[in-house]
Amino acid sequence: MTRRPTIKDVAAAAQVSASTVSAVLNGTAPTSPGVRERVGNAVAQLGYQAEAHARNLRRRRAHAIGLVIPDPANPFFIEVALGVQSKALESGMVIVLCATDEVAELDAYCAHLLKARYVDGLIFTSGGHRFPGELNLLGSQVPMVLADDLFADVPYPFVGSDNRGGAQAAARLALDHGHRRIAILAGPAEVWTAEQRLAGYLDELDREGLAPVAVVHGDYRVPSGRQAAAAIIESGATSVLAANDLMAIGLIQSCLQAGLRVPGDLSVVGFDDIPTASYLAPQLSTVRQPCREIGRAAMAALLSQLAGDAPDNRLLLPTELVIRDSLGTPS
Amino acid sequence: MTRRPTIKDVAAAAQVSASTVSAVLNGTAPTSPGVRERVGNAVAQLGYQAEAHARNLRRRRAHAIGLVIPDPANPFFIEVALGVQSKALESGMVIVLCATDEVAELDAYCAHLLKARYVDGLIFTSGGHRFPGELNLLGSQVPMVLADDLFADVPYPFVGSDNRGGAQAAARLALDHGHRRIAILAGPAEVWTAEQRLAGYLDELDREGLAPVAVVHGDYRVPSGRQAAAAIIESGATSVLAANDLMAIGLIQSCLQAGLRVPGDLSVVGFDDIPTASYLAPQLSTVRQPCREIGRAAMAALLSQLAGDAPDNRLLLPTELVIRDSLGTPS
DNA sequence: GTCCCCACTCGAATCGTTTCGACCACCCCG
DNA sequence: CGGGGTGGTCGAAACGATTCGAGTGGGGAC
Numbered sequence: 001m002t003r004r005p006t007i008k009d010v011a012a013a014a015q016v017s018a019s020t021v022s023a024v025l026n027g028t029a030p031t032s033p034g035v036r037e038r039v040g041n042a043v044a045q046l047g048y049q050a051e052a053h054a055r056n057l058r059r060r061r062a063h064a065i066g067l068v069i070p071d072p073a074n075p076f077f078i079e080v081a082l083g084v085q086s087k088a089l090e091s092g093m094v095i096v097l098c099a100t101d102e103v104a105e106l107d108a109y110c111a112h113l114l115k116a117r118y119v120d121g122l123i124f125t126s127g128g129h130r131f132p133g134e135l136n137l138l139g140s141q142v143p144m145v146l147a148d149d150l151f152a153d154v155p156y157p158f159v160g161s162d163n164r165g166g167a168q169a170a171a172r173l174a175l176d177h178g179h180r181r182i183a184i185l186a187g188p189a190e191v192w193t194a195e196q197r198l199a200g201y202l203d204e205l206d207r208e209g210l211a212p213v214a215v216v217h218g219d220y221r222v223p224s225g226r227q228a229a230a231a232i233i234e235s236g237a238t239s240v241l242a243a244n245d246l247m248a249i250g251l252i253q254s255c256l257q258a259g260l261r262v263p264g265d266l267s268v269v270g271f272d273d274i275p276t277a278s279y280l281a282p283q284l285s286t287v288r289q290p291c292r293e294i295g296r297a298a299m300a301a302l303l304s305q306l307a308g309d310a311p312d313n314r315l316l317l318p319t320e321l322v323i324r325d326s327l328g329t330p331s
Numbered sequence: 332m333t334r335r336p337t338i339k340d341v342a343a344a345a346q347v348s349a350s351t352v353s354a355v356l357n358g359t360a361p362t363s364p365g366v367r368e369r370v371g372n373a374v375a376q377l378g379y380q381a382e383a384h385a386r387n388l389r390r391r392r393a394h395a396i397g398l399v400i401p402d403p404a405n406p407f408f409i410e411v412a413l414g415v416q417s418k419a420l421e422s423g424m425v426i427v428l429c430a431t432d433e434v435a436e437l438d439a440y441c442a443h444l445l446k447a448r449y450v451d452g453l454i455f456t457s458g459g460h461r462f463p464g465e466l467n468l469l470g471s472q473v474p475m476v477l478a479d480d481l482f483a484d485v486p487y488p489f490v491g492s493d494n495r496g497g498a499q500a501a502a503r504l505a506l507d508h509g510h511r512r513i514a515i516l517a518g519p520a521e522v523w524t525a526e527q528r529l530a531g532y533l534d535e536l537d538r539e540g541l542a543p544v545a546v547v548h549g550d551y552r553v554p555s556g557r558q559a560a561a562a563i564i565e566s567g568a569t570s571v572l573a574a575n576d577l578m579a580i581g582l583i584q585s586c587l588q589a590g591l592r593v594p595g596d597l598s599v600v601g602f603d604d605i606p607t608a609s610y611l612a613p614q615l616s617t618v619r620q621p622c623r624e625i626g627r628a629a630m631a632a633l634l635s636q637l638a639g640d641a642p643d644n645r646l647l648l649p650t651e652l653v654i655r656d657s658l659g660t661p662s
Numbered sequence: 663g664t665c666c667c668c669a670c671t672c673g674a675a676t677c678g679t680t681t682c683g684a685c686c687a688c689c690c691c692g
Numbered sequence: 693c694g695g696g697g698t699g700g701t702c703g704a705a706a707c708g709a710t711t712c713g714a715g716t717g718g719g720g721a722c
Binding site: 047049050051052053056057064067072073075078085086089094095097101105112113115116117118222249250252253256275276280281 | 335378380381382383384385387388393395398403404406409412413416417420425426427428430431432436440443444446447448449553580581583584587606607610611612
């Protein structure tokens, strides 16, 4: 018979009881070296591995977390996901994917996972999407960590990057290149990251006594960058600070089509440093977020929350300026 | 008491036995309308939802599958993942993410998930990576479906796209534009998709009695495209057929830097149609794969395999030519 | 020598569900 | 009127682990 071995089979082979095997395997009680060795041998010989569901049922822990990605089109979140995965691997956790662009569906799915106790908690990367209502309903009952984007009215720990500082650095870079007529291609108005970045840009311009020659709001996606081009060109800006790379890409596309040279006629600085940023011509100067680290830190925060510790409420990781070709001196 | 309600609570509230509640909820036995209503009310009132692990333990089914992505950097697989997710949502399955670029780790992790019965099966997207040894060890015991890439010596059902036909179409496009000196930027030598695409290119050239002026092999990633540029320029080709978009991107970058115009001096056709392809200047003409459909079909195949049906062994979905700017007539 | 404590092990109970066989009442058919 | 099938319900036994209280034996302290 080739039945999958259970803990009883191991117990029989090692001539001890099932509870002792459990104690050995989990280290929950002191055991003698002889027993440890016999159990170890039996496990190795039978190729035993504990059944996840039996264990989870008894322990009342799923050893799994849900990773929520409402906007899978943004490669930024993929990197965050890899960070989460890497930390999860180290800590024996499993990641359940919750990724779809259909937000209502996603909402219901997450609620289902939680109510069925399929996951112990959630890591929520929003990217400017609204916070799901049904999840909100459950209140702060759910162990959850917000990654990347913050909702002011939601009481969960948060891990993200220093958007404001990054934006300041981007603005500083443009100023240092001699730009004075600077336009801002901002993100969606009510989104925290967008607000932070906008504030950072304005901060830094203000220190020079400057104000932007134009502020255009987009939605963090490529087409909105294209649409913003006309207004920005019209503003007479020599430089644009774009609140993310996708919009910067759209903007550059439209400008090139309009016959402008980048960076000759118009300099551009993005935000995020997605892979595509370095594939463009011109390669995009941008602000790199530590995506993987954000993912890892978010997972760590969730773990400590699950362990009952009160984690840091807000963790801001530093950004890094990536200088490529899309920024020049004003003509 | 604020304890999570169990099936017994529902049973008590509806004044029936737990087994009857189970029968109602799962439809596994005939029940009377009156009982159905009482149970329905009780469930609604208590907000009951079955605990996943207890159910899974008893049913000996995880209702979960692992999605293996050895190369998360390739956006192609993200799209496939979304297709898998969408089908999974419909069928009440849960997706466990297995994504890391550390292949040995990934291998061990998958084996762990399977042995612990945390997942019922695997969908494996390889993208030219080697097939994990430990998984292979388990033989065809594991319900598994290969998506996108095929391993000749591995006996699993496969879902992918018609790489050969797509490549033929790409070659035909170049020929129809009048190109005669055509180079091929092929994928890794032992990878099935690369072989198929190469064969398709050669097929179509051969029908005109032509042979490529150069065949350079890359590894499906951007830098290898850059490195291939010199040899291709030297070959005097007027057009390049690139076996995927990432390599095409690298190639174009290097050509532009070398002062060539694209498509003026060199036309390029890619493969995959990743989002970046339409963000480039020039926008890349390429062959679109039905990524989401591949994901959905792979999930469907895995489900039928789990249900005991023998699924189609190889499913090839049609590709589609996407014509943009990177292809012109030879000068 | 006695007592206590600790290291070690075990059996039994438990987690929350599904499933299986048994049971009952009823209806229909012969 | 008897018997067989069936719709409807139930209790008890799994599923495979962990956990808890209890039992045993040996060693150290007094």
